[in-house]
Amino acid sequence: MRKSIDYDATWASLRKVIFDVLTLKPVDRIIWSDSISDIYSICISSSEYIERIYNDCKEFLISHITHIKKELTGVYSQALLKKYYEYWIKFSSGASYLNSMFTYLNRSRNYMHGSDSSYEQMPYSSQENEELPAEIGQIAMQQWQEIIIEEYQVELVNVLLAAIENDRKEENIPVADLVQGVIHSFGKFFYQSVFEARLLEETKNFYARELARLRESYDFSGFIKAVKNRIDAEQHRCQKFFHVSSHSKVLKACISRLTAEQIDYLNCECARLVKNELIDDLNCLYKLLRLVDNGLKVMLQEIESHIKRIGKLLVINLFRKTCEDYVNAMLKVSDRFSTLIQQAFEEDPEFKTIFGKAIRAVINHSNSSSTPIRAAEILARYADILLKKGSKNWSDAELDDKQSHVINLFKYVDDKDLFQKFYSKFLAKRLIMNGSISLDAEEEMIKKLKIICGYEYTSRLHQMFTDIRLNEGVNSEFSSYLNKKNIKLTVNFSASVLQSGAWPLNQTSSPYSIPPDLERSLTTFEEYYCTSLHRGRKLVWLPYLSTAELRMTYLKKGYYVTTTTYQMAVLLLYNNALSYTGRDIATWTQLTEKELIRTLSSLEAAKILIKENSREGNSYKLNLEFGNKRTKFKIASSSIRESPQEITKVHSRIEEERKLFLQATIVRIMKSRKVLNHNSLLEEVIKMSVNRFSPSIVLIKKCIELLIEKDYMKRNEGRQDEYNYIA
């Protein structure tokens, strides 16, 4: 049942409240709730009244806005902006209150038109759902735009753009709320269809003028800084004034004028900055070019070629310098440019990649195609210096630092397999000669190598340690074995047994003659090791690595001298006579000529023997006047001193190993893929070799041919660039 209602009387009282609400006059709480219940009563009385109050309300808004329009006539420029803004702020908040007062009406009309979506937000989003009947708040906005914006749009836009230009020039800086508020009043349609286009146009024009001014007033360094400031300020301005939908457009207009459109000029200056490594300017330019699509391309190229140029020059200068000089120089280059990358380019991953590429090129650079790349060998030698006893007295922290330096350079070395060869050679020498500063330091280094190259790369190096550590136990067990069997050896004997696959040692050695009681030590140990301790193993003794400590009893002082087995064999002869001819020594010791000459010259150099030339040939006399500062000393051994031939041997051996590795890799890939085209095969092979060496395409092709010959794979008959695996 509907309550009858006096519409005219109700409207008359509502009308007064509407006016107060719109003009933000204080409205009593009771009047406010009465009005809401009046609107409610009208809405439930009849649908005719719903339309009537809606239209009356709209009429009222129109006449109110038309009144404001009149108030604004005759006001121009800044004053218009100010006055317009004041009216707008008042009106928009009044309209928002009004909308909530008419909530029930809005809802009823939505319901009548088959929707119950309610009015959400002022003023932009209100216009989104155009199928829905406009709510009172929306009507207010629409009418504002139709009546006031329509009338003052030209003047408003001009004044606004002038204010924005002032802000850009930092003269007469406008109040941010005012500019933002006026723009907000435009509504989505006017903002997008009229204002934004003008804004972008003005932005472009302004920055074209600004560019010319900046180019004229600054040198390059000042210029890029000024440009950077302008762009930063514009970014800030966007936040301050414009709707979020315009931010990227305005910025783009600014950036393209200031940077993209003059990229050639910027790139041209870039070369100079890179050459002089001007970090601040580079950083500034980097920040500008980063904003341009593909803008860093030239800069990246300049950096790469600069690092290569400086680095290669350095490598040439380092020719024939010590490996410490080499490593220090490389570290300096690497530090210098990684600092540059960090400071100028903020660790940008693209620049870091370029840095790695360039350093790799420098480290693997060879002065000419005929000289081998020395990096692998040099780094291994440097590591040897670090880990060898008696080089320098570094603290643990220093040593760790220096090891990390080696690793930092090692990362870039292409010939990692060659490094491994040299490294294991030097490691073997250190371990056997007891010449390592500590096994812990050795292990630390190998751990670092393992992180980069994996288990397989370091497994043999690990085996070498294991052997050294196992030997302690082996020798103490050997002593108990001797006790149990009641065997007494005449010398204090110990053995170092090494796994033949892991150690890069020459198995062939010169024969020599030793006293039978010494020989008994070897055979006893052999028997113990091969039958009691192990089964199925055999031993090969390496006298050139075996060492003895001898006591010299014929001098004023008693000395203890450490010798190789060969040196020992010669010296023991002198227990029987004080002088021998070279020929006699050869006969007694049975040493090969090469080994004999080496051994005698080492004893002569140590001043233990004195060489005498005579017509019958050389003879060697024991030096009875021998003296030494230390009571314990070692005779330098030349047996494992490296010769140039040995280094060539390492290089040629590595060539063979690479061929075998590539063939095995190709077979492994083909076995899993069955069919593969040429380029994909190359790619996979290169990927799988990266931790050992970087194979040349020619070498891979050669290996493919070899495997085709050996019937491991064949060319696909239909497609020549495809291979089939033959099981």
Add this chain to the structure above:
Amino acid sequence: MEKSSTSKSSKPAPKEESLFTIKKWNAVALWSWDVTCDTCAICKLLLVDACMKCQNEIKTEDCVVVWGECNHSFHRCCIASWLNKSNRCPLCQREWIVQRIGR
């Protein structure tokens, strides 16, 4: 290494006190399996190294060599999986009987 003891008898006689006496002697040796061929015919790797499977699983310690009555030798792991298919030696086709296992 060959050791020679030729013509020791003609050496001059030792003096009463030795000028050089041996205090310590450390002899270095390489060990390898006592085999006729140093690669494993099944996995093609050196017998002194572990087989492929053990290298991948990082348990090289356990990968020992085994000899058959025919005197052919393989990684124990390799011949073990071979014996699943055939009970003959892969090289000489004689019946596989273990002669000894390396240690």
